[in-house]
Amino acid sequence: MNNQKRKPISSNDERLNIIDALARWITWPRFIFALTLTFFLTSILFPFYWMISSSFKTRAEIGGREPVYIPGSLDFEAYRELFDPNHPSFQRFGKNIINSARVAIPTAIIAVILSTLGAYAIARLRFRGKDLLLNSILLIYLFPGVLLIIPLFAMLAQIGSRLGFEIQDNLMVIVVTYLAQTLPVALYMLTNYFRTIPTEIEQAGLIDGCSRLSVIWRITLPLAIPALVTVAIYTFMIAWNEFLYALVFLNDRALFTMPIKVNTIFNDPSPRPHVVMAASTIMTLPVVFLFLALERFLEEGLTAGGVKG
Amino acid sequence: MTAINSKKQSSFGRRWVSLEAREARLAWALIFPTALIVFGLVLFPAIFSIWISFHDVGLHNLNDVLNAPFVGLDNFRDVIEDFAFKFQGLQSWGAAVTSVVYSFAATILTLLIGLIAALLLNRPFRGRGLARAIFLFPYVAPIVSIAFVWRWLLDPRPSGVLNDILLKLNLIELPKAYLATRGLALILVILIEAWRYFPFAMLMILARLQAIDNTLYEAADVDGANAWAKFRHITLPELHYVLGAIFLLRLMWTFNKFDDIFLLTGGGFGTKVLPVLTYEFSFRLFDFGRGSATAMLLLIILVVFMALYVRIVMRDVEET
Numbered sequence: 001m002n003n004q005k006r007k008p009i010s011s012n013d014e015r016l017n018i019i020d021a022l023a024r025w026i027t028w029p030r031f032i033f034a035l036t037l038t039f040f041l042t043s044i045l046f047p048f049y050w051m052i053s054s055s056f057k058t059r060a061e062i063g064g065r066e067p068v069y070i071p072g073s074l075d076f077e078a079y080r081e082l083f084d085p086n087h088p089s090f091q092r093f094g095k096n097i098i099n100s101a102r103v104a105i106p107t108a109i110i111a112v113i114l115s116t117l118g119a120y121a122i123a124r125l126r127f128r129g130k131d132l133l134l135n136s137i138l139l140i141y142l143f144p145g146v147l148l149i150i151p152l153f154a155m156l157a158q159i160g161s162r163l164g165f166e167i168q169d170n171l172m173v174i175v176v177t178y179l180a181q182t183l184p185v186a187l188y189m190l191t192n193y194f195r196t197i198p199t200e201i202e203q204a205g206l207i208d209g210c211s212r213l214s215v216i217w218r219i220t221l222p223l224a225i226p227a228l229v230t231v232a233i234y235t236f237m238i239a240w241n242e243f244l245y246a247l248v249f250l251n252d253r254a255l256f257t258m259p260i261k262v263n264t265i266f267n268d269p270s271p272r273p274h275v276v277m278a279a280s281t282i283m284t285l286p287v288v289f290l291f292l293a294l295e296r297f298l299e300e301g302l303t304a305g306g307v308k309g
Numbered sequence: 310m311t312a313i314n315s316k317k318q319s320s321f322g323r324r325w326v327s328l329e330a331r332e333a334r335l336a337w338a339l340i341f342p343t344a345l346i347v348f349g350l351v352l353f354p355a356i357f358s359i360w361i362s363f364h365d366v367g368l369h370n371l372n373d374v375l376n377a378p379f380v381g382l383d384n385f386r387d388v389i390e391d392f393a394f395k396f397q398g399l400q401s402w403g404a405a406v407t408s409v410v411y412s413f414a415a416t417i418l419t420l421l422i423g424l425i426a427a428l429l430l431n432r433p434f435r436g437r438g439l440a441r442a443i444f445l446f447p448y449v450a451p452i453v454s455i456a457f458v459w460r461w462l463l464d465p466r467p468s469g470v471l472n473d474i475l476l477k478l479n480l481i482e483l484p485k486a487y488l489a490t491r492g493l494a495l496i497l498v499i500l501i502e503a504w505r506y507f508p509f510a511m512l513m514i515l516a517r518l519q520a521i522d523n524t525l526y527e528a529a530d531v532d533g534a535n536a537w538a539k540f541r542h543i544t545l546p547e548l549h550y551v552l553g554a555i556f557l558l559r560l561m562w563t564f565n566k567f568d569d570i571f572l573l574t575g576g577g578f579g580t581k582v583l584p585v586l587t588y589e590f591s592f593r594l595f596d597f598g599r600g601s602a603t604a605m606l607l608l609i610i611l612v613v614f615m616a617l618y619v620r621i622v623m624r625d626v627e628e629t
Binding site for chain 2: 029033036037040041043044045047048050051054063064065066067114115117118120121122125126127128130133136137139140142143144145146147148149150151152153154155157158161176177179180183184187212237240241243244248258259262263266273276277280281283284287288291292295
């Protein structure tokens with residue numbers, strides 16, 4: 001059937017044949033399939049197109065009576081407001097990007113290190129209370145973030161006043177709360193992965209006289225690199241996208257992470273959708289690209305995190 | 310083979326005994342930092358939150374929480390009698406009922422769309438890899454961007470995209486404020502939720518679909534089964550467990566979700582769910598006791614649904 005479709009066109013007469021062939025090629029299932037696929041792709045891509053294209057529109061195009069589907073030219077007004085110090089309502093968005101990175105990168109690195117150690121212990125070592133520990137860590141799936149933020153707020157305020165650090169406007173506090181949110185998932189994903197690595201390889205190392213730690217370092221970790229990358233990206237994305245904790249714990253504009261900053265720009269008394277869209281574009285593109293680049297690893301990780309075995 | 314193994318074990322036997330204790334010590338050392346953070350910052354606060362829900366905690370005594378006055382069930386009574394919480398007829402559902410309706414509708418829709426998408430991507434076609442990657446975009450992108458793009462698409466001015474399209478098709482006469490209309494707002498929030506989270510369901514279903522033994526379908530072909538019969542009698546039973554698992558996870562997560570609705574509607578126009586109400590009590594009114602009580606009620610409702618679900622659905626799975 002495919003051959004018929006690709007038959008070269010040599011003269012006008014054959015056009016009829018093509019329509020003929022096409023008519024034969026399009027069966028009902030194929031038609032429905034193509035239609036559904038098109039529907040999915042448009043409804044997914046259009047909002048993203050709208051976000052990026054709106055960020056390049058002029059103030060007039062944004063405020064007009066009718067939406068402008070294709071901007072007349074690439075206008076950088078919105079980006080100038082975010083980055084150009086000479087702009088009248090300069091937003092210092094560069095600072096917000098750095099804040100987001102300062103929160104998301106440490107979260108990812110620390111989460112990978114800690115969850116690797118913990119997951120190895122759960123997957124490989126025998127100790128009492130293991131199941132209880134694992135189950136209570138998984139119980140955290142149940143707790144809503146809003147439930148935890150109240151006691152955390154009260155608790156950290158106490159600890160902070162005793163030890164003499166501020167809990168408000170402290171990016172380290174944010175990192176620690178993000179770790180609490182991401183470690184259970186990271187631990188779960190890595191435990192599942194370590195269980196797929198045959199124990200025989202490690203036992204060989206142990207019998208050869210390596211210590212546990214050098215077995216982990218020399219044998220298990222190199223084998224687990226795909227899973228480690230997944231966990232790093234996954235925790236990075238959670239920290240990069242997080243909204244509620246940053247909203248509650250950050251008050252100082254200079255320390256806002258991107259999501260909070262975008263929210264602030266959106267709620268500004270004079271609405272500037274193109275600036276919101278420009279900031280959203282900047283916040284979205286890195287995670288989408290990161291995701292595309294490492295898609296194969298990540299898909300495995302996402303499903304491994306959700307289903308046991 | 311077994312002979313060699315047992316021999317090996319007996320010669321290492323004595324070492325294993327002391328190794329076991331060392332192994333346990335190492336295990337605890339390895340897991341200690343994770344356990345400390347998780348218990349210190351999740352489990353302990355969760356328990357502390359129960360304590361707060363029985364006490365009068367506000368901004369004034371936040372620095373001296375432990376001496377906050379005990380008020381018994383007052384916070385719970387306040388919440389249950391609050392107009393934002395209780396059901397008062399079809400015009401005003403209250404946060405409890407809205408939460409339940411919203412979570413169930415969004416979860417079921419997410420599951421359905423995820424299933425369709427997974428079936429779509431399970432058959433080979435050119436550009437499948439790319440399509441699959443694009444399908445994951447909504448799930449990967451930050452919620453803040455997603456929420457604001459949708460708000461901008463659904464803008465109440467005639468320059469909003471949906472308004473423009475519907476006006477040009479003559480389906481509406483005046484521009485509508487979609488996210489600021491009672492009823493419509495809840496429906497749209499549910500749709501956007503399904504739009505955002507279907508990729509999660511899709512990935513898990515797809516992984517399961519690809520593990521189905523192909524000979525089952527071949528056998529069905531020999532028996533002359535049509536596509537629907539194959540779906541009904543082979544695919545669905547094979548997906549039974551994974552669909553149940555996704556349903557449970559998504560229901561839980563949707564029920565607990567704060568950001569999506571807060572960013573889309575701010576909890577107004579009949580979309581106030583329990584997490585948003587918790588936030589409002591705690592960080593708008595700064596009544597942490599009442600906030601915690603709301604969160605506790607949320608957790609109780611959630612646990613009841615989970616228990617029912619596990620009893621009804623999971624028992625079913627075991628039988629089959």
